[in-house]
Amino acid sequence: MNKKQGIIVVVSGPSGAGKGTVCKCLTDKNPGIFLSVSATSRQQAEGEIDGQTYYYLTEEDFKARIKNNEFLEWATYNGNYYGTLKEKVENQTAQGNDVILEIDVQGAMQIKKTYPHAVLVFILPPSWQELEKRLIDRNREDMEQIQKRLETARKEIPFADKYNYIIVNDDLETATKELESVITAEKVKAQSCKNIVEQFKNNI
Ligand code: ADP
Numbered sequence: 001m002n003k004k005q006g007i008i009v010v011v012s013g014p015s016g017a018g019k020g021t022v023c024k025c026l027t028d029k030n031p032g033i034f035l036s037v038s039a040t041s042r043q044q045a046e047g048e049i050d051g052q053t054y055y056y057l058t059e060e061d062f063k064a065r066i067k068n069n070e071f072l073e074w075a076t077y078n079g080n081y082y083g084t085l086k087e088k089v090e091n092q093t094a095q096g097n098d099v100i101l102e103i104d105v106q107g108a109m110q111i112k113k114t115y116p117h118a119v120l121v122f123i124l125p126p127s128w129q130e131l132e133k134r135l136i137d138r139n140r141e142d143m144e145q146i147q148k149r150l151e152t153a154r155k156e157i158p159f160a161d162k163y164n165y166i167i168v169n170d171d172l173e174t175a176t177k178e179l180e181s182v183i184t185a186e187k188v189k190a191q192s193c194k195n196i197v198e199q200f201k202n203n204i
């Protein structure tokens, strides 16, 4: 039987909602689901690994790759460039692996145009107070940066309407299971199984 083409899952949500944490929990348990590693011009934070957390590029290099058409999508977020490298994603889906793109709302809208079958998931925190608390407790940015992220979050949250699924990340295990269920359901959608049905029809 034909191996199915992998699906593209876009995960967005305000900074601090727990996108990275939920996606890591999911991919640690599921070897067939890959988390796309984006490129960014932002500074590498403590504990982050080049090539695993992001590919860290200079702004100049990032812009050259935009010109070279190397990105599936890209956007600026709080003054830095972020983008998904085309080659990495297409290699994985062609091998039947599912790929999660953890990207902002601008990038998500670009992916929706390029891949209308991509599934879009928006992760919300349980409350605004909890979002602020998570950003502070994460201890990755100073207060000025955190305020900027919260300002951006105010603009991002209304985009949740444009997504296929909304997951509230209150309990981590529940949120991870919900994301896993979304992917399972998308993979058995009739639309995703067309080649299998065709193959069957040819052998009746
Ligand atoms: P994002 O990728 O959306 O910016 P992170 O995954 O970095 O968010 O999570 C932000 C902070 O919140 C981290 O310190 C993380 O450990 C914490 N966190 C994530 N999910 C939960 C949860 N369900 N309950 C409590 N804290 C969480």
Ligand code: 5GP
Binding pocket: 012, 013, 014, 015, 038, 039, 042, 073, 074, 075, 077, 082, 083, 084, 102, 103, 104, 105, 106, 107, 108
């Ligand atoms: P952070 O600096 O917290 O790692 O990421 C900031 C924001 O950039 C998050 O909303 C994250 O989802 C988004 N982001 C990360 N990688 C990409 C990408 O490749 N493309 C786009 N459009 N956004 C990204």
